[in-house]
Every structure is written in C-alpha cells, then in structure tokens.
Amino acid sequence: MHGRAAVGENRHESVPKRRPITIGLLWHSLNSGNLGVGALTVANLTIAREVALDAGLSPRFVIMGARDRQRPAIPMPDCQTVPIDWRALGPGGALWRAMADVDCVLDIGAGDSFADIYGARRFSFLLISKLLALARNKPLILSPQTIGPFTKQAYMAPAAFVMRRSHAVYARDELSRDVARQMAPSVRIDLAVDVAFELPFEDRSHLRRGPLLRVGVNPSGLLFSEAERGSNRFGLSYDYARFTRKLLAALQARDDVEIHLVPHATSNGDPTDDDGALCDRLAAEFPAAHRVPNFGTPSQAKSYISGLDLLVGARMHACIAAFSAGVPVVPVAYSRKFTGLFGLLGYDTMIPVSGVEEEQAVALALEALANRSALAEAEAAGMAKVHGLLAGYRNTLRSTFLAVSAPA
Known part of the structure; x- marks a missing residue:
C-alpha cells in the first residue's frame, strides 16, 4: 500500500508475507567488458524483478555466466554469481549445484550465442548449461535473443532438442523466430524484442x-x-x-x-x-x-x-x-x-x-x-x-513465477 494508513485502519494488521522465489539468470553477466551483455543482464533482471514484485513475490537472483575478472561487478541487490567454466559444467560442478537452488531459469544466451557461428567450444558451453537446467527439471525460458544461424546438423539437432524441452522460447527478431520454427516446428516460438530497450538510465x-x-x-x-x-x-x-x-x-x-x-x-x-x-x-x-x-x-x-x-x-x-x-x-x-x-x-x-x-x-x-x-x-x-512486444514475455514470466513459487 502506498501513502499513509487510512483513519481508523488497524495499524497492527499484519502485511501478507511475500513468497520467496529464486530466479536463475543463465548467460548473463554483471562484469562483462562488453556493456551489451551488461545491458541485457540489468534489463532482464529489472523486468523479472518488476514482474515478481507485482505478483506478490520476493525475488532473488543467481547470475550464471562466463568467468570474467576484467572489471568490478555492477552492484545489484539480492544477487549471487556463479561463474561458468569447464569445471563448473562438470559432473557435480558449481552449475549443477546452483541449478538445484533455483526455481526457474531465464537463459538469454549472451544475446546472440545460441548459434553455431562461434565454434564448438562456445556452443558446448551454451548447450551443456541448458541441459543441466533441464536435468534438474527447472522450467527453462529462452529469453528474447538471436537464434541461429545454424548451418550444421551436429549443432541443429541438440539445439532443436533444447527448444522442444524449454518452457518457453522467445526470439528477438523475425528471422530468428523463423529459424527456430524451421528447426523445431512443434514448438511455439514467440516473438519479442531485445530486453535492453528497457534498460534504466538517467535522462540527459x-x-x-x-x-x-x-x-x-x-x-x-x-x-x-x-x-x-x-x-x-x-x-x-x-x-x-x-x-x-x-x-x-x-x-x-x-x-x-x-x-x-x-x-x-x-x-x-x-x-x-x-x-x-x-x-x-x-x-x-x-x-x-x-x-x-x-x-x-x-x-x-x-x-x-x-x-x-x-x-x-x-x-x-x-x-x-x-x-x-x-x-x-x-x-x-x-x-x-x-x-x-x-x-x-x-x-x-x-x-x-x-x-x-x-x-x-x-x-x-x-x-x-x-x-x-x-x-x-x-x-x-x-x-x-517495443512495449507491446515485451508484454507477452512479461506475462509468461508472471505465470511461470507464480507456478513455481506456489505452496506445495
């Protein structure tokens, strides 16, 4: 409630306690030298926080992304960071353990890394991390991102498998949506737009x-x-x-x-x-x-x-x-x-x-x-x-957050 209590209101009435929710943010980063990745992270986190609070939840976040010691992390409240390297991806590694503690996973793929143009190493990182979320039975949402290009069957088949198993898939442009639909025709691929359009700033x-x-x-x-x-x-x-x-x-x-x-x-x-x-x-x-x-x-x-x-x-x-x-x-x-x-x-x-x-x-x-x-x-x-294209994404987040945080 905003403002002062109404006259005669029971000031000792307890405020309903917000249910907690822990949201995994996969392939996000708060200390990347590329401010584009940082913009995606801050914007997606801000959107997820707004949706969760509006749904009466108390969110905390686990940010899972590439290990990067180049710069200090952007200060964000209620955030834990899990750096991803080969050791973290291994059996019983830090990422497997982190996936156990989250209620759902929002994977933004660093914006444009869900593709085969960056080579086998990066694709393996992207793929294994997604499979760990699925193996933990966590709802996996592919946040608005570029999907593809995929030119080799060795990459297309596992990428299509991930999309079929995902809770929701959002492309940030029409070509990405079309690529995803061709690869996984049975999957609903929704069109959104880059979340960084909603990055907070000081107007000058x-x-x-x-x-x-x-x-x-x-x-x-x-x-x-x-x-x-x-x-x-x-x-x-x-x-x-x-x-x-x-x-x-x-x-x-x-x-x-x-x-x-x-x-x-x-x-x-x-x-x-x-x-x-x-x-x-x-x-x-x-x-x-x-x-x-x-x-x-x-x-x-x-x-x-x-x-x-x-x-x-x-x-x-x-x-x-x-x-x-x-x-x-x-x-x-x-x-x-x-x-x-x-x-x-x-x-x-x-x-x-x-x-x-x-x-x-x-x-x-x-x-x-x-x-x-x-x-x-x-x-x-x-x-x-932009606002219309992101409305559907926000609705999906809301319904997912409420479902995974509901009392057993």
Missing part, C-alpha cells in the same frame, strides 16, 4: 539542441582491427577503418558539430576487440574529438548517450541505448541481427553490411544528421512496438 536530453550538435561516434575495435588485418570476416562491402576516419574527418571539418568518441565494449585482454583503445587512437588522430571515458555500467553509457543529438554506432547495444533514449541513431550493421532487430521496429536507417562504399556510408551518416527530427519520430513509433 536537456543537453541536446545546443549551439553545437553533439554527435557521438561509437567505433568498434573489432571491426576496425578486422579491416586493418584485411580479414573482413563479417563480409562488409567497404573498409570499416577507412569509413571511420572519413566520417570523423567530415564531422571535424564542420563548425556546427562537437564529436564524442563513445566506447561500448572494452577488453583488458584482447586489444583487437577494445573500443576504448581504438577511441584513444582516434582521439590522437582527430584532436577536436572528445574521448568519452570508459563507462562502468551500461546504464551510465545509456545516460551519456541520451544527451547526444545523433549516434553513429557499431555496437548494437549502443544503438539500442540511443534508440530507446530518443536519440537519432545510425547503426553500422555487421550481421543480420541489426536488420532483423531494427526492421522489426520499422526503423530502416542504417549503414548496411553490403552494397555501399566508404563515401556512400559517410553520406548516409551525414544525411541522418540532417534528418534528425524524422528519425526521432520513427524511434518514438518503434518504442510503442
């Missing part, structure tokens, strides 16, 4: 529309290093490193723009996948640009991004942060997950994987800068779809 929109346009560039250390090595494993039709430099040169030449270099995925152990290290290099090359310090949490990143007039982003969750904060965004796509996710929301402004060269890609970004008002309107319409 008052910083926009100043004398200088605050243009954020979120450069990808991964795409940049791929371009410099000439490997181009994502199949871009243009050189990403040359595009980034040409974009920054074009922005620096304008007298109405303030450039913000915004890192979103950092790594102490892999300099080829470190946006922060790349921002340092680019800040030295383009001294007019402001090098934004590395963020400690995904909500800090989203809060900063909310004060920009435009973001050109190569990390998907930096783009989601901008979109959901009402900041016009130009996603730099490197896989189908970009077109699938933003296409679902009716937002088609992006630099595509193929069909453009560097000059055309720069022109697309500058055109978006001129069309900010129209892009903001498209985002507002897209966010209305």
